[in-house]
Amino acid sequence: MAGPNPRCRYRYMKSPLGRLLLAGASGALHYIGFPGGKGALTPAEGWLSDDVGDEAILTETAGQLSEYFEGHRRSFDLNLMPFGTAFQKRVWTELSAIPFGETRSYGEIARAIGQPAAVRAVGAANGHNPLPIVVPCHRVVGSDGKLTGFDGGLPAKVHLLGLEGVDCDMAGRVGQPTQHQLI
Numbered sequence: 001m002a003g004p005n006p007r008c009r010y011r012y013m014k015s016p017l018g019r020l021l022l023a024g025a026s027g028a029l030h031y032i033g034f035p036g037g038k039g040a041l042t043p044a045e046g047w048l049s050d051d052v053g054d055e056a057i058l059t060e061t062a063g064q065l066s067e068y069f070e071g072h073r074r075s076f077d078l079n080l081m082p083f084g085t086a087f088q089k090r091v092w093t094e095l096s097a098i099p100f101g102e103t104r105s106y107g108e109i110a111r112a113i114g115q116p117a118a119v120r121a122v123g124a125a126n127g128h129n130p131l132p133i134v135v136p137c138h139r140v141v142g143s144d145g146k147l148t149g150f151d152g153g154l155p156a157k158v159h160l161l162g163l164e165g166v167d168c169d170m171a172g173r174v175g176q177p178t179q180h181q182l183i
Contacts, residue, residue, distance in 0.1 A: 008047045009055040013062040016069055017156045023047060024057045028081035031130045032061075039132060039151025065133065071163065074100040082130045087118075091125035098139040101164040103174050105143045127151065133160065145173040 008030055010023040018035035023043070033041020043049075050058050057079060067073035082092060090113050097112075098104050104112075110122045129137040132152060138160040142148045147168065150157035158168055166174050 008044070009050040009058065010043050010047050011050040011053075011055075011058050011062070013065065015065065016159060017152055020065070022058045022061050024055055024061070024081075027057050028079045029057050029061050029131065029134070030081055030083065032065075032132055032134060034132070034152040034156065037151060037153045038127075038149075039153075061134070068133070069163070074164075076134045078134060080131055080134065082135070084125070084128065084130070087121065088125040088128060091122055092129055092131070092135050095126065095129065095135050095137055095140065098136055101166060103139050103141045103145075103161070103166060105141060105145075106148075107143050109140060123148075136160075139164075141174050147174065 008023040008025045010021055012019050012021055020035070021031070021033035021041045021043070022029065023031040023033070023041070031041055033039060053059055061078055064073055064076050064078060068076070082089065084092065091109060094109050094112050106119045106122045106126070107116070109126075110116050110118045113122075115121070126137045126140050127149065129135050129151075132138065132150075138150055138152075138157045140148075147154055147157055147161075152160075161168060161174065168174055
């Protein structure tokens, strides 16, 4: 996933999901990349390493993500500037409205943006989210509650949902009663 902004600065941060790549410029965050899989991100040609910490948005992002992973943050307050189409940005805005610890289906997102027939397009936009975790695409599940694709991999999705208190059953569905709740 190479970005349209060749002047991005980038840095890596450790996380429970592996080493994340953060990239931004001019006080705005453009990308968060996973260490592998579909969501892998490598610095594009022209990007500069931020080893000296010149780009404050990267420091702030790393701090807020660390707080989130430690269980001390439920929402993010960052200047975001994702690159995408107008439709993708509408979807990403709707994803950002999903509260911590809750999930929505692709159909619910499509209806919320006023395009109920665009379920597959919503799924595609969700899959192209350049700011995973901060724009919580991990909170989107199938209409039956089943966990679906995630660029960081399904184990990462399960980890993030678990961090937010969302239970997943052995079949990979959210919102199902666990065995101790049935007794």
